Amino acid sequence: MTSPFDRAMMQRCLTLARRAQGQTAPNPMVGAVIVQEGVIVGEGFHPGAGQPHAEVFALRQAGDRARGATIYVSLEPCNHYGRTPPCSEALIEAQVSNVIIGTIDPNPKVGGGGIARLKDAGIKVSVGVEEADCRRLNEAFFHRITHKRPFGILKYAMTLDGKIASQGGHSAWVTGTPARQRVHQLRGNCDAIIVGGNTVRNDNPHLTCHNHAAKNPLRVVMSRRLDLPPDARLWDVREAPTLVATESGVKPEFQDQLRDRGVEVIAYPQLTPSVVMADLYERGMMTVLWECGGVLAARALSEGMVQKVMAFIAPKLIGGDSAPTPLADLGFTQMTEALPLQHCQWHPIGEDLLLEGYL
Numbered sequence: 001m002t003s004p005f006d007r008a009m010m011q012r013c014l015t016l017a018r019r020a021q022g023q024t025a026p027n028p029m030v031g032a033v034i035v036q037e038g039v040i041v042g043e044g045f046h047p048g049a050g051q052p053h054a055e056v057f058a059l060r061q062a063g064d065r066a067r068g069a070t071i072y073v074s075l076e077p078c079n080h081y082g083r084t085p086p087c088s089e090a091l092i093e094a095q096v097s098n099v100i101i102g103t104i105d106p107n108p109k110v111g112g113g114g115i116a117r118l119k120d121a122g123i124k125v126s127v128g129v130e131e132a133d134c135r136r137l138n139e140a141f142f143h144r145i146t147h148k149r150p151f152g153i154l155k156y157a158m159t160l161d162g163k164i165a166s167q168g169g170h171s172a173w174v175t176g177t178p179a180r181q182r183v184h185q186l187r188g189n190c191d192a193i194i195v196g197g198n199t200v201r202n203d204n205p206h207l208t209c210h211n212h213a214a215k216n217p218l219r220v221v222m223s224r225r226l227d228l229p230p231d232a233r234l235w236d237v238r239e240a241p242t243l244v245a246t247e248s249g250v251k252p253e254f255q256d257q258l259r260d261r262g263v264e265v266i267a268y269p270q271l272t273p274s275v276v277m278a279d280l281y282e283r284g285m286m287t288v289l290w291e292c293g294g295v296l297a298a299r300a301l302s303e304g305m306v307q308k309v310m311a312f313i314a315p316k317l318i319g320g321d322s323a324p325t326p327l328a329d330l331g332f333t334q335m336t337e338a339l340p341l342q343h344c345q346w347h348p349i350g351e352d353l354l355l356e357g358y359l
């Protein structure tokens, strides 16, 4: 039976884990708490790939007080030599007597092995405390491990009549300041942001977190024809790196100009959302934000590169027969074909609403 104390300790693990949000890819966010006779004697979280795991930081803080103690950890302790040695062995050596785990690690190198090793050593293990919250925190890690692709989030801001800009293409701003700050934080929690050429031409965006998060993501521009302005803000890489993805042989001189400014340019034989996402996966990325217009968004969705939608809805009407909408043609003709979002949550943000849902 899970006690309110156990749940509170696991929630504490999640709070600790979130301190490294956006900085752990390709690793998960993990928090750990060690309790001796009802008192917390050690805490830790995983700061990022290559650094010790949450359990190790908690053990270091607890020292000798870990002997006979209970450790709460939001993800199953690892049992393999990766960039760091196995936490299962560290816990056995520290002689903890009880391990309470939020959820099993989907990594095939772990996947129950950590639990089995601890049990073999005579340690009491229980799994599944605050499991839904533990899984949600690492939804991107779970998706990446299972599907070998980054977790894709489609984000857009639209008026109540479903437009992302006026008929003439003006879009500053659809939503109010609090919603835009929420987007800046969201960018900091992602490893890359993808836009298309239209967004660069029309909006000339920064695509940074505007100091609302610890780091800026990689900014990716997908453009088949490279008909991009020579002086876009994205070509200034002092604040954040930029990658331009195009097709082989397109405008080689412009490619060189971008490279001279420090922009990475990759020419793929065929430019598609899945090709770019496969490359970002190989680079260790976990969460990718699609902040693009409707045409690229529809292609990303059709290719299964979007798992979550974050739609900001402003209580205003702009009208316009040809004003752009968040999603171009998906090839559906019947409303019964519409893609339903699941586990939807509505959050008021200032004057606006944010809908989060999963495909």
Ligand SMILES: Nc1nc(O)c(N)c(N[C@@H]2O[C@H](COP(=O)(O)O)[C@@H](O)[C@H]2O)n1
Binding pocket: 026, 027, 028, 030, 031, 045, 046, 049, 050, 051, 052, 053, 054, 055, 073, 075, 076, 077, 078, 081, 082, 083, 084, 085, 087, 105, 107, 110
């Ligand atoms: N339980 C647990 N706590 C942490 O703090 C972690 N970072 C992990 N990660 C698991 O181990 C893999 C990474 O291992 P290395 O950092 O390369 O040694 C990661 O894929 C998770 O399965 N687990």
Ligand SMILES: [Zn+2]
Binding pocket: 053, 055, 077, 078, 079, 085, 086, 087, 088
């Ligand atoms: Zn570990």
